Amino acid sequence: MKKELLKFGAFALLIMLAPLAFKGGYLMTVLVFVGINTMLSIALNLLLGYAGQISLGHAGFFGLGAYLSGVLTATYGWNPWLSMALAAVIVGIVAYLIGFPILKLKGHYLAMATLGLGIIIYIVFNETVDLTGGPSGLSGIPNLSINGITFDSDLKNYYLVWIFALLMVLFSLNLANSRIGRALRAVHDSEVAARVVGVNARLLKVQIFAVSATFCALAGSLYAHTMTFISPASFGFTFSVELLTMVVIGGLGSIYGSFLGAALLTLLPEFLRAAHDYDIIIYGGLLMVMVMYMPGGLVRGIPELYRKLLKSKGKTALKSEGGVEHA
């Protein structure tokens, strides 16, 4: 437990100090996105990596949070903090109600159903032009502000987004190491055995689905208020797939893995820009190689690679670690 807290402390410190290295550069903007994507991939990982339930519609919940915040503030002049809280609550309730019928499905059928849900939400954004502005988007969303500080620069937004992201990391780590986290993993490994020892698998799956959707909605609100402009294109099916890729590349069932996956997939396209037209080929190729050679994701693959490198240099004083870590 102590070790877990130290690890989180180091991680939080690293995040808080990162702007010293990148301040002023255009990378700051990208790092804000890394924060938002970290929240989203943690949300999906709680559902997929822990409870073992897939969703291909998470971009929809992200979009719902963004649009609820956006419309309430830009069109109706609500307080941004209030609309953010309301968006989170509404999306949580909606997910909870949808969760009961949809999570009765398993495997491919659940993937199809959540895919459909995401597409429906996407179509609603596009078609309700009077409310959302349709395909051309919604602009004029106000920045968040507190005590006279308005979050209108990349640096301020970085801290705003990452404070939320770090709180989500902490919440998720706590959850993972609790009776609920264990019950979720138990449902993942053997649903029937989990039920036989008294775990209400159905309710638990719905609860984690709702929490996951709420996290997405919060990320969506933050996205809307930091960008001040949103359009449906950001919340389509392709983004749901990108989130799934982040979770898998980072490491299923690992909170820090979700950060690694989000960071890699957000930063990689920026670095690959140098390759001009070939960037998408290199990007796809890298992902394939990573999935093939790091099936446990970056969070397990990197330490393993490091150990192998040490070994090849002839250093044998290595600690072998047992089991798969769930943190």
Add this chain to the structure above:
Amino acid sequence: MLEVSGISQVFGGVTALDRVSFTIAKGDITGVIGPNGAGKTTLFNIITGIYTQTAGKVLLGGADVSGLPPERLARLGLVRTFQNIELFGGMTVHENVMVGMHTKSSSGLLACGLKMPWNMAEERRIREHSLNWLDFTGIPDLADVTAGNLPFGKGRLLEIARALAVEPQIILMDEPAAGLNSQETLELAKLIQRIRETGITVVLVEHDMELIMDICDRIVVLNLGRKLAEGTPREIQDNHEVVAAYLGEDE
């Protein structure tokens, strides 16, 4: 303790169980035996809420529990183990047993995520108390091993430890000796008797006749979906119908 009354189960026109009734007394070790296809596992799946029967009732401590899902039955004190052990393979042995204490703890999802003080105290209690069950089944040294890496015999012990962590009144074991060597079977017999000594009622489905005859107080024999006989091991051994069902009729 447990009463099965007129249970019938029809699978698409095939009658798997036909009006089976019997009563299991508190504190007994009861064996359910029968040739392959007699309906033993089907009966177990009905009692433990995995299937819903076509007709008949299951009474637990006098209350009708027919059709209740397994998680509700666990809260009422009824647990089971599986023929092809069902472990949480990605979790450690210790964590497996900790999941067994799910009904003995109550912190909700938010309390767990926010690490409320009462949740911390409960977590400590779960962590410490669950070790007792590993001691009871004799596998405390395996606490940190990933359950998926356990040999079959140890996996069986873990499954029993996890079921005991529920602190049940009655435990149903589906062929606990299947896949065990003779040494492991002997230890299993001792373990089952120690479980009974703690006041837990035990029901076994088993093919190992030696084990059944040694440790059971009463035996129920099923054949072709019907109850063929019921009685003490002695009575069952002397029952001509039972012998005929197992060895075939004399022509």
